[in-house]
Amino acid sequence: MTAPSPEVEILRARAAGLRKLAGRLQASPVVDLHRRAGTDVWLGPTAFECHDELITLGRRITDAADDLVWSARSLEQQAAVLAAMTVVPG
């Protein structure tokens, strides 16, 4: 069995980094922050505006995390293909 090539190692490391960042974002307090700004806390145009924006921010962070996971998966697939090409049957 041969060791993976440096390119494969790099791709896998990048994928791991992206997954870690995605996990961090998914766990961010921003995702649920709008729950702290509901109608039990305040009422009025500013309150509704803030609540709305916090929902949007939470959604943007979640979407960004999803994009990172997708990118990580893509890198992992590239690494797998590269690894298969460099293995000599034997």
Added chain:
Amino acid sequence: MAYLGYDSSLVLALRHALQDASDDLALARSSDQSAADAMQVVRSCRTALDAWVPVLDQLLCCRTLEDATSIRLDTADIRSVLLLAGQRAGWLIRRDPSTTATANRLAMIEQARAIGGGLLDESLTDELTGAELTWLADQLRAIARVPEAAAMFRATVGGAKAWSRVLDQLGLDRLTHQSVLVSDADDRAAHDRLVQLDDTFGAIGAVLAAGSHTAKRPAVYPAVLREVDPYTAALLLPHLGLDAHNGAQASHDILVRWIDWADDRPPADFDAAGDDAPDLLFRWLATDGFASFELLRLCADRPELVLRTAQAPAVEALIIRGTSPETLSVGQIGTVVPPLVRWAVENDGGGEPHNGGGLTHTHAFFATLLAPWLLQLTSRSEEWAWRPGEADGALRWVITDGKAADLLVSRMEEVQEQISQTRFVDAEGEVSSQAVDEVAGMFAALQLAFRDEERSDALAKAFWVDAALMVVGVAVSAAAPEAAIAGAAVDLSIGVLAPAARSLLAELGLDGSKGAAAADARFRSRTAELQLTAIIALTGELIEMGRLPDDALDRLDVSDVPDAACAPQTVDDRITAFRESLAGDADATTLNAIYAVQRAFANEMSIQQQC
């Protein structure tokens, strides 16, 4: 002006949470190019979060004395309703620093909940000012556009009983100001109040119409209409977006409750001046021909719901619209007119109208209504839902009133369209005996009715001349289609008749002007005069068209009818002889047209009736 209410301790907690979230995002780092977009999102989110921190700080640490001033909302003003519960719970209230009043989904739902609850709070709705009503209507229309908010509003107000409390209060308010306007039409404040209340009813209707009763169950109307006072229901109904049938059904049910005094008490508008519930309903229904018809149909078993409820103009508008041939078939109209006429005949002079409603000139109104339908009153009575003998009775009942009789004959042109569609002579030049008999039957019935009721004034005279010429016009178009326009009858009057015919009619006193007495003495029969008038007019037209020889009229015997003779029979015999004298000088179509006109005014049966 918008206000912001808040719980200081919870806002402080929010401020900390915002800061913590921003700090947490700050720890997210990556230099991978595939994470560039995500990091851009992180940065922009941090910026947005950080922008809210000073806003909250401003609330928590008031910077100026003015800002620090606590505002007390008016607990009787419905415009404060969103924050009143918070104020009671010890929240701080201040002017909202936001410069953009956003109407997002959450805002609309909260507003709907607050207003729904507020409307049930008598301390808020006891005396709504004009400004409050205007605000309320605006808010409700906005709520109606957001389905979740509309649902929240309906759920908060609750069942039909709760709705009726809210709506009847507004209805009574309108009734009061309507009465003020009746005594002083220039009262600007009362007028404005009425407009504001109507607008509020419209907005409440919009919220109700946004509900499931129309979208999912189109066959029903909101139950609240059965709970509120009929006057209130009549105010609300037009705004519920119901189709013609359901609108009419709801109107019918409201009318029944109104006239029967549901719950054994008079409706709220019973002693009030101005419009009653039926007036409002009829005026609304009359904007839609099919809805008007539907109500008349639903009221066929109880015509008094139509004829003894609203004021005369509203009743007349409803019936005219609901029997208009522009939107309804002859058959449809024939299902609703006879019951109305029957009730009117049976209750003629029968007491005072219910609560001031009902027709004031019943005969005249029905003369106007029936004028276009003389065929359905006479020879085509089977097309309508008359009982045996009823159609003729209706005709005679109408003309017992002199003005109504005048109205009936003065609107003769309205029956012309039906008669002009009658083809006396078909494409092959053959006479249609059915068509001729129908017209003959109509004229015979009219003549008998007018004779029996002794209606023989100048207007009736002119009417018979017009009637004769109308039939001649139909015959001319059949004998010479090129003379008519697109199948319509040739429009004839004494003034445009061929000169030879005009002068002969004048000489005989048959032109509807002076000399009528001489004609009566000469021919002694309306039928005979009418038949002769039509034949002379037709002959004149056919001579002008070159279909008869120039001396054709000379062959007609117009001498006096002998005293011992039956005038209709004598004149008819002379016309038959005249027609036969033309046999060698005219084609079959022309002769058939003359025959059709002869028989349209007198046939064997009608002559027998008169001799």
